[in-house]
Amino acid sequence: MPKSYAYDTKFYGGQAINMSKNPGYGIMWGIKLSDYKLTHIWEDKIEAWDHFIKLATNPKEKKWLMKQKSRTLRDPNYIAWKNKTSNTIVVKKEKKKQKPKKQKPKIEIGDNEVVPAASGSGFYITSSGYIVTNNHVIEGCRKVSLTHNGKEFEANVIATDVKNDLAILKSNIRPTRFYKISIDDPKLLEDVIIAGYPLGKKVSSAIKTSKGSVTSLAGYGDNYSNFQTDAALNQGNSGGPIMDGSGSVVGVAVANYGKQAGVESFNFGIKSSTLRTFVSSNDINFSTGSKSKLNNEQLGNLINNATIYLECWLTVADIKKIIASEENRKAFYSEFQ
Secondary structure (H helix, E strand, O other): OOOOOOOOOOOOOEEEEEOOOOHHHOOOEEEEEOOOOEEEEEOOHHHHHHHHHHHOOOHHHHHHHHHHHHHHHHOHHHHHHHHHHHOOOOOOOOOOOOOOOOOOOOOOOOOOOEEEEEEEEEEEOOOOOEEEEOHHHHOOOOEEEEEEOOEEEEEEEEEEEOOOOEEEEEOOOOOOOOOOEOOOOOOOOOEEEEEEOOOOOOOOOOOEEEEEEEEEOOOOOOOOOEEEEOOOOOOOOOOOEEEOOOOOEEEEEEEEEOOOOOOOOEEEEEEHHHHHHHHHHOOOOOOEOOOOOOOHHHHHHHHHHHEEEEEEEEEHHHHHHHHHOOOOOOEEOHHHO
């Protein structure tokens, strides 16, 4: 502590000194005057600091005294003595004041503004840029965009099949790889792979795959244009390809049911025969699959280059209306749910 202070009430110079000769009987603190006489004795050091703080006139001195008081409150010897004399714990560690987190300003969007609202998956079926997806992925969209090699492009809706939940889109992209459509429907217990973008890009922007097998040759409500699989399928997977070991599309990911407490989900795909009929009816030439198996590297290359991420653009008013509907099947982004 500085050796000299100018106090308003006493006009003397002094310093705090420890007067205790026997710490076991308490800590005595006082002020030693310039002529070595003693005045003001306190048993509690904190009371002494409070006295000095009250008398200090210089802001720097007062700040220094406050710092000393804070150190005393954290001093193990003082804490032990105080607790021994009072039989209660009276000293707590001072908590650092946390700076309030900066909140991002809320962006208010008008009801008529068109925004990217939901996502889905799709896949190329020709080198000229024709794309297959689900009808519910693009239904009602003011605009449909796709991501290809990290860039966004617009896609035009060419045809839809509401009953079978299929849609064909066209882009100006000329993909390096595209899927062939299997001439055979999937077989019971056949191994399959689902590719797409489950949960949009919330988990990551990378494409994701899941493996499983065909567990039933009929869909929900005995719909024989669909089949059931135990391969994982989530919102955002809709419209993605379901393929066999040769990379040929045996189905289109369409829906899942269940996911309730104690109930495993039921995942469904649209059979390749239904897809072939739809594509042929719109005069689009496509390639049929082969029986030659692909290795993992070849399958990975096909999946990465021929499966795409789709976005549905809607007005805010559209979003509110669709979410309120009981039949909503779109994978809306979290900020709109």
